[in-house]
Amino acid sequence: MNPFGSKAIREEEDDFRDGASTPETVDEDLDNDAGDHGGNVMGALPKNDAGATFEMTVNHSKLLILVSKYAQVALNVDDNEAWLRQLSLYVLLYEGIAVGQLDYDYSPVSVFVSYDGSSRRIYMNISQEGKAAIDELREQKLINGLKIASEDFQPITAYQVSLKGLQFLKTLPNSLFEEVNNFLYAPNAPHYETELLESSFNGEKFILKSKSGFQRDSQVTMTEDVSYVGSPYLPACLRTRWGRTLTDNSHRVNECAAGHDNLRDELSEAVHLSYVSCLVGEWVPYGANFIVQLNDRLGSLATCQGGMFTSLQDKNPMSTNFKVPPGLTSVNILDFSPARFVNFESEISFPEEGGILQVENFGMHINVDGTVLQGMKIEAIMDRRTDNISLDLLSRVLVDVQIDSNRIMDDLFTSYQRSLMDMLFMGDTSNRTKFNCLMAEGISPKLSAKVFIARGAFENEMKQVLGDVFLAEDIGADDIVVIGRQGLLVAGPNVLHLEPLVIYYTSLMCKECFVRNYFSRTFILSDTLKKIKLLIEQHQTDPQNVARIRLALSEAAGDIIFLEETLQYLSEALEGMLIPQLPSDAKSKRHNLNPKP
Numbered sequence: 198m199n200p201f202g203s204k205a206i207r208e209e210e211d212d213f214r215d216g217a218s219t220p221e222t223v224d225e226d227l228d229n230d231a232g233d234h235g236g237n238v239m240g241a242l243p244k245n246d247a248g249a250t251f252e253m254t255v256n257h258s259k260l261l262i263l264v265s266k267y268a269q270v271a272l273n274v275d276d277n278e279a280w281l282r283q284l285s286l287y288v289l290l291y292e293g294i295a296v297g298q299l300d301y302d303y304s305p306v307s308v309f310v311s312y313d314g315s316s317r318r319i320y321m322n323i324s325q326e327g328k329a330a331i332d333e334l335r336e337q338k339l340i341n342g343l344k345i346a347s348e349d350f351q352p353i354t355a356y357q358v359s360l361k362g363l364q365f366l367k368t369l370p371n372s373l374f375e376e377v378n379n380f381l382y383a384p385n386a387p388h389y390e391t392e393l394l395e396s397s398f399n400g401e402k403f404i405l406k407s408k409s410g411f412q413r414d415s416q417v418t419m420t421e422d423v424s425y426v427g428s429p430y431l432p433a434c435l436r437t438r439w440g441r442t443l444t445d446n447s448h449r450v451n452e453c454a455a456g457h458d459n460l461r462d463e464l465s466e467a468v469h470l471s472y473v474s475c476l477v478g479e480w481v482p483y484g485a486n487f488i489v490q491l492n493d494r495l496g497s498l499a500t501c502q503g504g505m506f507t508s509l510q511d512k513n514p515m516s517t518n519f520k521v522p523p524g525l526t527s528v529n530i531l532d533f534s535p536a537r538f539v540n541f542e543s544e545i546s547f548p549e550e551g552g553i554l555q556v557e558n559f560g561m562h563i564n565v566d567g568t569v570l571q572g573m574k575i576e577a578i579m580d581r582r583t584d585n586i587s588l589d590l591l592s593r594v595l596v597d598v599q600i601d602s603n604r605i606m607d608d609l610f611t612s613y614q615r616s617l618m619d620m621l622f623m624g625d626t627s628n629r630t631k632f633n634c635l636m637a638e639g640i641s642p643k644l645s646a647k648v649f650i651a652r653g654a655f656e657n658e659m660k661q662v663l664g665d666v667f668l669a670e671d672i673g674a675d676d677i678v679v680i681g682r683q684g685l686l687v688a689g690p691n692v693l694h695l696e697p698l699v700i701y702y703t704s705l706m707c708k709e710c711f712v713r714n715y716f717s718r719t720f721i722l723s724d725t726l727k728k729i730k731l732l733i734e735q736h737q738t739d740p741q742n743v744a745r746i747r748l749a750l751s752e753a754a755g756d757i758i759f760l761e762e763t764l765q766y767l768s769e770a771l772e773g774m775l776i777p778q779l780p781s782d783a784k785s786k787r788h789n790l791n792p793k794p
Contacts, residue, residue, distance in 0.1 A: 268357035280355035383411035424456025429560035430572035440532030457552030471639035633684030640688035646677035
C-alpha cells in the first residue's frame with residue numbers, strides 16, 4: 198500500500214495542473230559557465246537521490262521544449278497520452294545540432310528501425326550527449342519514459358513531458374522557445390500546429406514533413422567520411438611462426454594529412470588514444486568443411502595465392518568477358534591450417550568521394566569455430582598521427598571498417614552460408630551487428646578507469662565506439678579496460694601482454710551478439726506460426742487462404758531447418774572453446790585502488 202495515499206498524489210498533480218505557485222521569470226541574459234552537456238546553466242534543481250544538485254542548462258531546457266511540442270502528459274481523464282518515439286527524437290536532435298541550436302556532438306551509431314513489419318539496421322548520427330541529457334531529465338522527473346515493442350519484438354522507448362516538466366516550462370524565457378521553433382517548424386511559416394515538422398521513415402531515409410505539405414529529407418542517416426591510413430593487424434596469438442609479415446602503410450601518413458573529409462559539425466574532443474589497433478569481430482556458421490573449401494577458393498596451396506574476389510556469380514561462363522561494378526576485394530594469404538583457420542590480408546578497392554583518402558588494409562582471421570576477426574592498425578586519421586587519435590574521429594573510421602568488412606565477408610560466403618545469414622537477419626545481412634575491440638598503448642587523459650564511466654564527456658565519447666558502457670576496471674597500475682554493449686577498450690603499455698584474454702573475450706561476445714539475433718528470429722518465427730494457425734482456422738473465408746497457408750508453412754519449415762542447423766554450429770563452437778591461462782603477474786591483475794591497511 199502507498200504510505201502517502203492516492204489523495205496526496207492527486208493533490209500534488211492538481212498543483213502542477215493549476216500552477217499553484219506562480220513561477221518567476223528567468224533572466225534571458227545567460228552568462229553562466231557551461232554545464233556537463235554544454236550550454237549555459239539555467240538554474241539548479243533540488244538534490245536527486247544521490248544527493249547531488251542538478252544544474253539545468255540551456256541545452257536541457259531546449260530538449261524539454263522540443264519534447265513538449267510533440268508529447269505531453271494528459272491533463273485530464275478525457276485527454277489521450279501523447280508520446281514521442283525515440284528514433285524521431287534522435288532525428289529532431291540532429292536537426293537542432295545541424296542548425297547550431299543545440300550544442301552537442303554526434304557520431305554514427307547502428308540502430309534498429311522497424312519498417313513494414315520487419316526490422317533492419319541503419320547508421321544514424323546520434324548525439325550521446327543528447328541521450329545523456331534526456332536520461333537526466335527523466336531522473337529529475339521532468340520527462341516520462343514509456344517502454345513498448347514493435348510488431349517484430351524490437352524494444353522501443355518513447356518520451357513525454359511530465360506534469361513537473363510542464364510546470365518548469367513556465368519559468369523559461371520566450372527566446373528559448375523561439376530558438377527551438379526555428380528548426381521544428383517549416384521554414385518561413387507561422388508556428389502553427391500544421392507547420393510542425395514530423396519525421397517518418399521510407400525504408401531508406403528519414404523524411405521531415407508538415408501537415409501543410411512542406412517536406413524535405415533529413416541527413417541524419419548520412420554518415421560522415423574522413424581520410425585515414427590503416428595497416429593490416431592481427432594479434433600474435435593468432436599467427437603461426439612461418440607466416441608472412443603484415444604490410445606496413447605507415448609511410449603514407451603524409452598523404453592522409455592532405456586528404457579531405459565531409460564532416461558537418463565541429464568536434465569537441467575529450468579522450469585520445471595512442472598506437473591504436475582495432476578488431477571488428479562477428480560469428481558466422483563455420484566448420485571444418487567450410488574452412489577446407491575457403492582455403493581452396495583462396496588458393497592457399499596454389500603457387501599464386503589470393504587474388505581479386507567478388508560475390509557475383511558468373512551466369513554465362515562461356516561468354517568472352519565478365520563485367521562487375523567497382524569494389525572488388527583483394528586477398529593476400531598470410532598463413533593457414535587446411536581445416537582449422539586461415540589468416541590473410543584484404544584490401545577493398547571502393548571509390549570514395551573526391552579528395553577523401555582511405556587506405557583500407559585489413560588483417561583477417563577466420564577460425565573453424567566461426568569467429569571472424571578483421572583487424573586494422575590506425576596509422577593516421579586526417580592530420581592526427583598514431584600517437585594522437587581522438588575517439589570522435591575513430592568512431593567514423595570504425596563505421597567505415599564495419600561496412601567494408603561486411604563487403605569482404607559477403608564476397609567470401611558460400612551460397613549455403615549466405616542463405617543461413619539471410620534467414621537469420623531477415624535479408625539484412627549486409628548490416629549485421631559486430632563487436633568492436635580496441636587496443637591502445639596509451640590513453641589521454643590518464644585517469645582511473647571508473648572516471649570514464651562516471652557520466653559526463655568521457656563516458657559520452659566512450660559510448661561512441663563501445664555502445665552503452667557498464668564496466669570499467671584498472672588492470673595493474675598502468676592499464677585500464679572499459680566494456681560496453683557493443684565493444685571493448687583495453688589501454689595501457691601492457692596491452693600486448695593481455696592479447697590472448699582479449700581475443701577470447703571478443704570471440705565470446707561475437708557469439709553472444711549472434712545469439713541475441715538468433716532468439717529475436719525465433720520470436721518472429723513463433724509469431725509467424727500463430728498467424729498461420731489463424732489462417733488455417735479461417736481458411737473458408739477466402740479461397741486464396743489455402744495457397745497462402747501452403748506457402749507460409751513451406752517457408753516456416755525451411756526457416757526451422759536453418760535455425761536447427763545454425764544452433765548445431767553454435768553449439769559445436771562453444772564446446773570447442775578453450776579458456777586461455779590467466780596471467781599470474783601483478784600487471785595483469787585488477788588494481789586495488791584502496792588497499793586495506
